[in-house]
Amino acid sequence: MIPQNQLIKGLFPDIISADNVSDVAADAASGGKIMNDNSNKNRDEGLLGNERIEEAIVALQKESTQEQLAHTLTVIRRRIREGGQMIVAVEPVPGNAQMSLKTVQTGDGLSWWYAFTSFEEELKGAENVKSTFLADIGKLFETALGVPEIEGIIVNPWNKTIMLDKKLIRIIRNRIQLPEN
Secondary structure (H helix, E strand, C coil), rough: CCCCCHHHHHHHCCCCCCHHHHHHHHHHHHHCCCCCHHHHCCCCCCCCHHHHHHHHHHHHHHCCHHHHHHHHHHHHHHHCCCCCEEEEEECCCCCCCEEEEEEEECCCCCCCCCCCCCCHHHHHHCCCCCEEEEEEEHHHHHHEEEEEECEEEEEEECEEEEECCCCCCCHHHHHHHCCCC
């Protein structure tokens, strides 16, 4: 089991090192946007192609069938194979220089990480997300499986939403043969 406050370094090894984790935490605490410059909407290479995920989710919302769910999971799996990324919200851990992924609590009291397919989807939210990073979709999903405090990942919690519980994440993972924990 990976402590949640140490996950940031695992998900973003090229961005956050021991040398700059306190700078990142300070930026997040001050409300600064780490990523999410509106002039770069969906221009990041890692996000290009995520519109296919959004389209599949919309189709699933219109026609909630096993076939459409399988199609949506296949689209997500393809984005992982392509090296796709999602935007994740992070927050500083109080009294610590560590960062953790933000969670959202559903009406049943369960906690979920959340991620966005595009900057546009992030901006649709009722909540002001202050600090974000781009995360490799495959690494994000794999890490979520090792965190018992969460149920899974909600993709686009404000609109074009799919809740990927750990069972669905395992289905995606097993089809692309990611390494075991």
